[in-house]
Amino acid sequence: MTGAGYGIFPMVDSPMIALRTLGALDLHASDARDVRAVLRQPKRCALLVYLALAGPERFRRRDTVVALFSPERDEPHARAALRQALSFLRRELGDGIIATRGEKEIGLEPGAVSIDVREFERACQTGSNADAVALYHGDFLDGFFLSDAGQAFEQWVDGQRARLRGMAARAAWAVAETRRAAGDVSGAFEMARRAAGFSPGSESEVARVIAFLDAAGDRAGALAAYDDLVRRIATEFEAEPAPETRALVREIRSRSQAAGPTPTSARPAAPPAVGLPSASETLPIRPIRRSGRALLLVTAGGVLTVGAFVTTLRGHHVAATPRAHSDSTVFIPSDTTLVERAGRRIDPRARTLHIKARYWLSRRGRENLLKAVATFQDALDIEPTYAAAYSGMGVAYAQLGYGGSLRPEDAFPKAKAAASRALELDSTIAEPHATLGSVAMYYAWDWAAADREYRRALALNPAYPTAHESYGLFLAAMGRFDEAQAHERTAGALDPLSLGIQSTTGWVLHYSGKQAEAERQLRIAVRTDSTFPVARLYLGRVLQFNGQLDSALAQFAATGSLRAWVPTVAGEGYVYAQQGRRDQAQAVLDRLAGLSRTQYVTAYAVALVHVALGQTDSAFVWLNKAVDERTHWVLWLNRDRRWDPIRSDARFRAIVRRVKLPD
Secondary structure (H helix, E strand, O other), X not given: OOOOOOOOOOOOXXXXXXXXXXXXXXXXXXXOOOOHHHHHOHHHHHXXXXXXXXXXXXXXXHHHHHHHHOOOOXXXXXXXXXXXHXXXXXXXXXXXXXXXXXXXXXXXOOOOEEEHHHHHHHHHHOOOHHHHHHHOOOOEOOOOOXXXXXXXXXXXXXXXXXXXXXXXXXXXXXXXXXXXXXXXXXXXXXXXHHHHHOOXXXXXXXXXXXXXXXXXXXXXXXXXXXXXXXXXXXXXXXXXXXXXXXHHHHHHHHHHHHHOOOOHHHOOOOOOOOOOOOOOOOOOXXXXXXXXXXXXXXXXXXXXXXXXXXXXXXXXXXXXXXXXXXXXXXXXXXOOOOEEEOOEEOOHHHHHHHHHHHXXXXXXXXXXXXXXXXXXXXXXXXXXXXXXXXXXXXXXXXXXXXXXXXXXXXXXXXXXXXXXXXXXXXXXXXXXXXXXHHHXXXXXXXXXXXXXXXXXXXXXXXXXXXXXXXXXXXXXXXXXXXHHHHHHHHHHHHOOOOHHHHHHHHHHXXXXXXXXXHHHHHHHHHHHOOOOHHHHHHHHHHHHHOXXXXXXXXXXXXXXXXXXXXXXXXXXXXHHHHOXXXXXXXXXXXXXXXXXXXOOXXXXXXXXXXXXXXXXXXXHHHHHHHHHOOOHHHHHOOOOHHHHHHOOXXXXXXXXXXXXXXX
C-alpha cells in the first residue's frame, strides 16, 4: 500500500481531505490545515461522511438528506439547517469540496475527499485481503451517535456497519485459509479468531472456528473454543449450543479418543471440501433449542457448509426449507449414510448435490435460485426418482415466479410439475403440497385448491414454518385476517430467527389494517438486520400508507439488493407522483420500459404508477394486461390500498371479478 499518515492519500494528486471512519472517526487535510473543528460538530461531520459515500453519481438529493438528518423539523427549518451545515463545511474545509447539481442535489467534488471505506472496498474487490484486514480498524463510525438524528440515519449507519463487517470477516477468513495452506497454523488461527470476532455472539462463526482448528489438526484448540462457547451461552442465554454444533464436537471428541494425543508433526492436513461455498454472511443469533430437527448429513467427508435441516416424520427424513443466515460449518464423517425412505439408500453423489442445491435455494435471489434448479437437476440425473430433489426444484421455481425473475407461465407450471412428481414418488412429504398451494394461489387463482393444499401440508408436518407463513399470506388475501395472523405467529414461534417470516408477519398486519403493529414488527426486523431488503421494502410501504413519504423513499433506497427490483422501482414511482414530482414518476415509467427489454416487468407495476399520476385510462390498459399475463400481484387487488383512487370505477370491479377474488 502507498501513502502516508492514514494510508489513504495517494502519493500524487492527493485529495484535499481524508476521512477515517473505520474505528474512531478522524479527519485530516493533506496540506496540514487544522480541520478538526468539523469533528466537534457531529451532525455536520456525519453529513460529510454521508456525502463521501454517495454512489457513482456522487450526488444525494436534498430532500433525502433533509429526511435523514432533520426528520422532526418542518420543511423550511430543515432546509435552512442543511444550508447552514453546507456553509460550515465550505468554511472549515475550504473551496472545492462541496458540489451542487441544480437546486435539488448536493455532493462532493471529484477527488476532493478520500474515505477509508472506499479503499477498504477496493482491497476486498481486488482480492487484496491482507490489505483489507489491515485497513479495517474497527466498526464503521464506531461509538458515533447523533442524539437528534432520526431513526433513518441510525438505520443507515447500522446497515453500513453490518455490510462492512461482513466484508471484513470474508477477507479475514480468506487470509486465514491462505496462512493455513502455507503451513502457518498459529497465524491462521489468529486470523480465524479475528474473523469470528467480526460477528460477536454468533454461534455459527464459533462453529466455523472449531471446524477450522480441527481441520488444521488442533483438536485441543477446537474443543477449548467449544467449551468457551458453552460457558458463554449458558451464562447469557441459559441455553446450550445448537444440535449441529454439538454433533460436530462429538465427532471431534470421538476421533480424539480413538487416536489419542496427536503429535504436532503428525497432524493431518485439512480434509477435502465437498464443493459448497463457505458461509459469507452471519448474524449474531440468540441460541435457541431446535426441537424436532437434526443435522442433514452427507457422505464424502470434509468440511461442509450446511443450511438445511431435516424433520423426522413418520419414520422418514423430510427436508425443510433452509433459513437464510443459519449456515454452520460442520465436519461430516466419510461413512455417513442417509435413508430417504425406509430401506432405500440414495447415491452419495446425488445427496451431496441435493445439499448444494438447498444451499443455493436458501440464499434466494435470481442467480442463486437458477443455480439451485440446475443443481437439483444434476442430482436427478444421478437419481431420477429422488423425491426430495423434485420437491426442492418445485420450491425454487415457485420462488422464481414469486420474485418476478421468470414470467408466470414459465415458472409456476414448472413448479407444479416438479412438486407433483415429488408426491408421486413420496406422498408423505409436506413441502410439495405447500408448493402446489402457492401455484394455485398465485397462478391458477383456484382458492379452494390453494386452501386444500396448504392444509394438507400442515397436516403432514404441523411444524413446517414456511407452510404456516405462506398460508397466512393466502388467508390475508382472502380477507381472513384473524386466521392469517394466527398462522404467522405460529410460523414465527417455529422459526424465530427467520427475518423473512418476521417481515411477512408485518405485511399481514398491514393488510389487516393494523398499521401501528405492522410498523413495529417491521422495525424489529430492520433492527435485527438493517441490511435485510424485504423488511425495508415492506416498512417503506407501511410508511407510505401512513403519509410519511420522505421516510418511505428512504426505506426504498435502503433495500440494497432489491433496489432495482420491479416492486421497489414501482413503489418509488408511486411516491414521486404522490409528492407531485411528476417528472421523476414519468422517469420511473421510462425505467420500467427499459428494464422490460432485458427482464420480466409485470404490467401491474406500470399500472400502479399510472394510477398515481392520475392517468386512469392508461392504468386500466396496463391492469388488464397484468391479468392477461397472470401476474401473481393481482392477488392483492382488494388489499393494496394504492388502488384506492380507482377502486370505485366499474372497470376496477370488473377486473376483480376476472381474478375471481372474494370481496
